[in-house]
Amino acid sequence: MSFLFFIFIHYVSYSQLLDRMLKKVEDKVVDKTEEAINKSTQKKDKKTTEKSDPESKQAPTDSSETQEKESGSEHSSTNGNTLEITPLKAYSKFDFVPGDKVITFEDFSRVGADDDLPEGWNTNGSSEIVTLNNYPGKWMALKGGSYSAFLPEFITNIPENATIEFDMILTESDGGIFFQIFNEELKRRQIEWTDYRKDGISIDLYGDWIQMESYIPNQPTFQSNTDHSIKSIFEENVKKNIKVSIWRQKERLRMYLNDRKVMDIARTFNGSNAYNTIQFVKRTENDVYIRNIRVAVGNPDIRAKLAAGKFSTNGILFDVNEDKIKPESYGVLKQIAEALKSDPSLKVKIIGHTDSDGDASRNTELSKRRATSVKTALSKEFGIEDARMTTDGKGATEPVNPNTTAEGKANNRRVEFIKTN
Numbered sequence: 001m002s003f004l005f006f007i008f009i010h011y012v013s014y015s016q017l018l019d020r021m022l023k024k025v026e027d028k029v030v031d032k033t034e035e036a037i038n039k040s041t042q043k044k045d046k047k048t049t050e051k052s053d054p055e056s057k058q059a060p061t062d063s064s065e066t067q068e069k070e071s072g073s074e075h076s077s078t079n080g081n082t083l084e085i086t087p088l089k090a091y092s093k094f095d096f097v098p099g100d101k102v103i104t105f106e107d108f109s110r111v112g113a114d115d116d117l118p119e120g121w122n123t124n125g126s127s128e129i130v131t132l133n134n135y136p137g138k139w140m141a142l143k144g145g146s147y148s149a150f151l152p153e154f155i156t157n158i159p160e161n162a163t164i165e166f167d168m169i170l171t172e173s174d175g176g177i178f179f180q181i182f183n184e185e186l187k188r189r190q191i192e193w194t195d196y197r198k199d200g201i202s203i204d205l206y207g208d209w210i211q212m213e214s215y216i217p218n219q220p221t222f223q224s225n226t227d228h229s230i231k232s233i234f235e236e237n238v239k240k241n242i243k244v245s246i247w248r249q250k251e252r253l254r255m256y257l258n259d260r261k262v263m264d265i266a267r268t269f270n271g272s273n274a275y276n277t278i279q280f281v282k283r284t285e286n287d288v289y290i291r292n293i294r295v296a297v298g299n300p301d302i303r304a305k306l307a308a309g310k311f312s313t314n315g316i317l318f319d320v321n322e323d324k325i326k327p328e329s330y331g332v333l334k335q336i337a338e339a340l341k342s343d344p345s346l347k348v349k350i351i352g353h354t355d356s357d358g359d360a361s362r363n364t365e366l367s368k369r370r371a372t373s374v375k376t377a378l379s380k381e382f383g384i385e386d387a388r389m390t391t392d393g394k395g396a397t398e399p400v401n402p403n404t405t406a407e408g409k410a411n412n413r414r415v416e417f418i419k420t421n
Helices: 002-028 032-040 045-052 064-069 193-198 231-236 302-308 327-342 360-380 406-412
Strands: 101-106 121-123 126-132 135-143 149-152 161-170 176-182 200-206 209-215 223-227 242-249 252-257 260-265 277-282 288-297 310-313 348-353 389-395 414-419
Touching: 101 406, 121 126, 161 176, 200 252, 209 252, 209 260, 277 288, 302 310, 302 327, 302 414, 310 327, 327 360, 348 360, 360 389, 360 414
Parallel strands: 348 389
Antiparallel strands: 101 288, 121 149, 126 135, 135 288, 149 277, 161 242, 161 288, 176 200, 176 277, 200 209, 209 223, 242 252, 252 260, 310 414, 348 414
């Protein structure tokens, strides 16, 4: 009996020890994105040291290691983290087609990590450039209280036919932002969230609704459209990347969150006014993260351009340093496929191009693989015969813009379709 009691006591002690060991292991297992988001809300001790001793902060270098960590590079690193892969067909209802010439692109690759407000921005709040473990590149953390405004002063024109895109991460399901489009003289403006009432549009993305308000000067009323159906989008994407896409076609406004069209209003913009400013306004006390702000001009007539001999697009997107097509490219691919189907005799050569970041030979090989991926998608997803398509890749050898700016690099990262018959 005493022997059994001895065994029982040791079994209990061993079980308790094992439970404690498992608990320690569980405590160490954390969600990497959440950890990065939480850490980014605090200034690092290193930054304080750097401010007191400026020489302790290393200047940016042109080394290949630094280039590979920049989000604008063709060879950015994700530090070994696996990104979530979304099937192309998940965006089968996504009909957004970005403009065919980038006029503004901000991915914060020019800014050092842990820096404050980047050059060219204005705010009545505060910000910090951060990195997040599960998402490549750099993000701008919008800080400060609710209704803190953030103005990219380098954006000075929203043409009649234009697209605006940006990535956003919210840290709470009932948070959000105002996204505003103005007609204002930048040098005369004071940064505050109510400025859009002078002449502009405000889109309120908040909690369980999306609301658009359009103001026209010298008129006492404004039009308002409210949709309470986006709650599920925010709830399913807390601390995840949300792709925001806005399409202006003269007076018409269309807006998408990820693959879903949430707004399509025929008369929103005042056709007699030139819109020249956008602004982000926090709708929450918690941080909001943004990156990849892209303004492009043009309403590409893909069918006419292919018939004439050549169509070029930077709307076919790829994972960094990969040949996998991102699902938000579906709208462009669909229109290309429809143009090819409308003329069964039309054959094309698909040519991939990159910017100049990274090794030249790797860029050439990458551009060839990307062209092949486009051909495969058009064949398997849209039924275009393989025999009608050939592929090639030019790497960075045929730039359309200098590779000295983010906008230039964005325009150089493109796919061309050349008529071959």
